[in-house]
Amino acid sequence: MKESLADKARAFLFSLLLHGVLIGLIALGLMWTTATRTVVMPGPVIEASLVGPTSAPKPTSRKASARTERPKPTPPPPKVVEEKPKPDSVPPLEPLKQDLIDQQRVAAMAEQKADEARKEQEEKRRREQILLEQEKQEAARQKELEQVRKQLADAEKKKNLEKERLKQLQDKRLADQQQAEKERMDELLEQESRQAQTGGGGEDTDLTARYAAAIQAAVTQNWNRPESIPAGLRCTLLIVQIPGGDVISANVTSPCNADPAARLSIEQAVMRAAPLPYRGYEKVFSREITFNFKYDGQG
Structure with a gap:
């Protein structure tokens, strides 16, 4: 782990404070220690020596000895003068206290700055953690959104495939219906052709066939x-009429290879052609007739 500048400053201040405390303790110890001095007696040094014969004196009378020998006075004892110890060069206590207070103040300020730096680092780490959590949440939301988009895209693709398949089925069904209607129409046309022709010269002598041709002409004209x-085009018409040829209803039924618009136009043509041909066809008249309408590109 890399040591920050704040940690170095705090270590330096702690070392400085420790040295200051040690110096203060040494100074206090010097103040409390009393120097031991040697006591010197004032005055000259006295030396004593014996003068005269060293042999024992001759005995004399008591009176003579009493007159001649007098006791010498005893000198007074020398006065002992105590020498006051010179004050050592000890620094005063007050500046040491002030230095200690200053060092403590500096140490407190350094500690406060270190705490502030630590709090700032913790706040920075907290903000970075918050940003990291937000980025994680945003990434999770983006991933979830991407999954939703993918699901929607898959659902849309599946829907389109279903539509395409349904359209293909419908087209196939419509093609099959058209093919079936075409085959049925061809069969009806073949039957109609056999009924409309005679065996002698091919003239149309059948009244029913002539009645159908008259209706075809009337509807085509309208x-x-x-x-x-x-x-x-081939379509089957179901026509409901009354005597005289007035049309009650006209509906296109199967088989029919026309679209809805063409079917509607054929039904409207029948209604406009009313009254349908009647005079001369009373024998073959019917209230409900099935009429095969065709268009071969002529007219």
Whole structure:
């Protein structure tokens, strides 16, 4: 772990404070220690020596000895003068206290700055942690959103595939229906052709066939044919009429290879053609007739 500048400053201040305390303790110890001095007696040194004969004196009378020998006075004892110890060069206590207070103040300020730096580092780490958590949450939301988008895209793709498959089925079904209607229409046309022709010269002598041809002509004359209808149209019409040829209803039924717009135009043509041919066809008249409408590109 790399040591920060704040940690170095705090270690330096602690070392400085420790040295200051040690110096203060040494100074206090010097102040409390009393120096031992040697006591010197004032005055000259006295030396004593014996003068005269060293042999024992001759005995004399008591009176003579009493007159001649007098006791010498005893000198007074020398006065002992105590020498005051010179004050050592000890620094005063007050500056040491002030230095200690200053050192403590500096140490407290350094500690406060270190605490502030530590709190700032902790706050910075906390903000970084918050930012990291927010980034993680944002990444999780983006991932979830991406999954939702993917699910929607898959669902849309599946829906499109279902639509395409359904359209193919519908197209196939419609093609099958059209093919079946075409085959049925061809069969009806073949039957109609056999009924409309005779065996002697091919003249139309059948009243039913002539009645059907008259209705076909009347409806075709009143038909507003859409431009989109191709040749080869074949549709079966169910017509309900009353005597005289007035049409009650006209509906296109199967088989029919026309679209809804073409079917509607054929039904409207039947209604406009009313009254349908009647005079001369009373024998073959019917209230409900099934009429095969066709268009081969002529007219």
